[in-house]
Amino acid sequence: MTTILVLLGLLVLIAVFLVGIFNRFVKNKNVVNDAWSNIDVALKRRYDLIPNLVETVKGYAKHEKSTFEAVINARNAAMQVPKGDINAQIKAETQLQQGLRSIFALGEAYPDLKANANFLDLQEKLNTIEENLERSRRYYNGTVRENNTYGESFPGVFFAGMFKYQHFDFFETDEATRANVKVDFS
Numbered sequence: 001m002t003t004i005l006v007l008l009g010l011l012v013l014i015a016v017f018l019v020g021i022f023n024r025f026v027k028n029k030n031v032v033n034d035a036w037s038n039i040d041v042a043l044k045r046r047y048d049l050i051p052n053l054v055e056t057v058k059g060y061a062k063h064e065k066s067t068f069e070a071v072i073n074a075r076n077a078a079m080q081v082p083k084g085d086i087n088a089q090i091k092a093e094t095q096l097q098q099g100l101r102s103i104f105a106l107g108e109a110y111p112d113l114k115a116n117a118n119f120l121d122l123q124e125k126l127n128t129i130e131e132n133l134e135r136s137r138r139y140y141n142g143t144v145r146e147n148n149t150y151g152e153s154f155p156g157v158f159f160a161g162m163f164k165y166q167h168f169d170f171f172e173t174d175e176a177t178r179a180n181v182k183v184d185f186s
Contacts, residue, residue: 021156025160028146047079049126051075057107071103077092147168152167
């Protein structure tokens with residue numbers, strides 16, 4: 001009788017341990033998805049702003065058609081990434097960021113554009129969106145770090161497959177984008 005009680009107690013302990021691990025995987029995944037939703041909102045605002053920015057710049061730089069097409073194509077590609085495919089969205093956003101960098105580089109070549117009130121307003125709005133994205137990106141990367149660390153360390157690593165652990169990529173910009181993004185023309 002005592003042996004049966006000990007075995008039952010041990011089974012209950014193991015079950016509680018496994019439930020705790022499972023719940024941690026679920027919590028981590030949900031926190032990462034919540035953090036991504038903050039980024040997603042800022043990205044949608046940026047997508048809405050880009051056509052206005054391109055149209056404003058077009059009036060000053062008519063012969064820069066390939067630059068405008070590249071930015072619009074990158075925007076459209078980023079918008080077409082299937083919802084929930086965070087890793088693909090990160091790659092698409094890197095491409096879009098490079099396109100935006102080239103749009104703002106045009107401002108250096110066209111002094112009248114830098115003085116245009118509409119362009120300055122769009123620039124300020126984009127700057128605000130980029131600041132929100134940066135904060136959201138930092139929070140998202142923190143949640144990804146916690147999720148990935150748990151799934152790749154003890155005891156999570158032993159149960160990752162069983163509990164359908166999902167590894168997430170960090171949302172980082174490439175080295176060229178970090179070095180060259182310049183939104184402020186003043």
